[in-house]
Each structure stands twice: as C-alpha cells, then as structure tokens.
Amino acid sequence: MYRSLDNVDRQLVALLETNARMPATELAKRAGLARSTIHERISRLERKGIILGYSAIVRKTDDTENTRALIYLNTTQKRSSHLLGVLESFPEIRSCFSTSGTCDLVCWAEFSHLEDLDALLDEIALLPTVERVESSVMLASKFEKDSIGATVRNASTLAVVGGQN
Template identity: 40%
Template sequence: MDQLDRRIIAALQANARASTTQIATTLGVARTTVHERINRMEQRGLIEGYSVRLGSTEDTPKVQVIVMLEVQQKETSRIIKRLEAYPEVKLCLSINGEFDLMLSAEAPRLEDLDILVDDLAKIPGVLRTNTSVVFGRRIDRN
C-alpha cells in the first residue's frame, strides 16, 4: 500500500459513497487509476466493505467515556461475555500495558455512564478501572 492508496482510503472513510470520479478529482489522478486501485485493495482484502455511520439527533446527545480495565487473565473471556450485555459498551479492545481492556461506552447522560462504570468495577475478575470522559472527536474514521 502506497501513499495514493492511503489517500484513497482516507477519502472513502470520509465518504464511502463518493464516486471514483469525485475521489480522482480531489486527489488529482485519473478516474481509472482510482477505480483500479480500489478494486485491487478489495481483492487483497485491504478494503473489506463499506458501512453507514449514523448521526445522533439533536434530541439524543451522547456522552462518551473511555474505560480502562485491569482484569485477572484467567477471567478475561468471561468478563468480555459480561461486557457484551451492556448496550452502552460500543467497543472493547484487548491491549497491553498497565491495563488489559479498553472500552468505549456511550449513553445519553453522564450519570448513566457513572452507573455503568460502578457496575463494571463489580464484575468478578475486574481488579481496577480508570475512566476518562471524551470531550470531542478530533479524528474519526469509523
């Protein structure tokens, strides 16, 4: 993957519905070049699909937190199963370092997330948590 492929992917991440002509014009390359490169990246599995990103409506603002969990290693699979039951948890990543899992969670009110974090800390095998409130998204390619 070269710099042009990365620029094409960035354009698709910004707007997956953009035509190859629009992307080519933006990047200053031929439409056929963009078309061939997208096809090649799809065939190689670099691009697995396209999706829709839903916006939030004005009447349902969301508060987001990042929760770091330190867990007993032998309990990790069971804890992840428990996490799946919380609709507020939108993402769970296994990480290295001081903590073992990183969660992204969303809810309409900060109070709802406060209750969630308290519940997470009570799960057997969770040794400790560290929570940060997200103030804003600076780069979001999801």
C-alpha cells in the same frame, strides 16, 4: 437517571431506542425473559418516566450527541471469556479491545447521561475478575476517519479500526 435500572432494563431501553416497534416476543427473546416479564418491565419504565411514549421517546437532557467514554480495565484473568460476555451484554459498551500497556482491556461506550456512565462503572467494578476501573470522557471529536481512511470532520460516531461503529 438510569442509576436505578438494572442491566435488563437498560438493554430494553437500548432495544426500544433502536426499534420502538420491536414486538414483545422479540424483546423477550433478546433479553432471555418471558414476554409477560417484558410487558411488566416496560410498564414500570413508563411509570418511572424513563420511556415517555411508544415511539420510544427516551428522556434526554437535550438534543446534543451522546457522551462517549473510554473505560480502562485491569483484570485478574486477562483472557476471561465470562468477563467479555458480561461486558458485551451492557448495551452502552460498543467495543472492547485487549491492550498491551497499563490496562488489560479498553472499552468504548456511549451514554445519554453521565449518570449512566457512573452507574455502569459501579457495576463493572463489582465484577469478580475486575481489579480496577478508570474512564476518560471524550470531550470533542477533532477528526475521525471512515473505513477507507478519509477524514470526516465533526463526525457523530467514533471511527473504530476497520470501519465505523
């Protein structure tokens, strides 16, 4: 569904899902664009049927929880601050960790649709310092722990070291 959207459109959708009443001036500030550009992009998202209403009803396939995935990156420059900035700008990426072992970075991401994961993987693969991209879709949550280490069964969010995201 979002394959045709660029990073700015996906960022706008994510911001509107978080707060559908966010003023255009705030959306423009967060996206680094003019307010008129934000209005044009939102109108186009409505015409495409991505945004179904001003209460930010974003089309989803059903009411199930979002798909979560781990994205594994091998890079040419392990400590590239530019790459980290680009990864941070993708609204779907919730966390990014440097790792030891077979990959340099692991990102945790969340999606409404598998097509969105596919589109993001394509974009990441084109980044200049990225040599290889792999992913693993999380099938089910067996258990998670909250920030104090208590087990939470059937939780809907991924526990991240030191707290929940």
